[in-house]
Amino acid sequence: MIKQMSISETRRKITTLEHELSFDDTITITNHGKAVFALLSWDTYESIAETLEIISDEATYSALKKGIQQLSAGELIDFEDFKKELHVHH
Structure with missing residues (x-):
């Protein structure tokens, strides 16, 4: 599943995000609504x-x-x- 999250929200949640990602999850990190990074599990x-x-x-x-x-x-x-x-x- 692809989730979307702003950079500021990512900063606040960075230490807990590993628990939110399963193998097929990706978090699209946005800056002013534009996708700038993809966060995915190490696996x-x-x-x-x-x-x-x-x-x-x-x-x-x-x-x-x-x-x-x-x-x-x-x-x-x-x-x-x-x-x-x-x-x-x-």
Whole structure:
């Protein structure tokens, strides 16, 4: 959920805001009604940063995209067969 809060209100509430944010919450901080900052939970920030890292690496993004296409097409490999293919004996 996106909430809106002025800079002055944010200043007053800064020490309690961490308790108001869940994973998918964002607080839009405004100055004279104009959005100037976004405040989000650390978990959300890390998720966004990891996503950006994945999609900015062309090889990783291509491999992920191919995997999703294979999954959608039902091109699955049994886990035990996969381990044998990798020579994993566990």
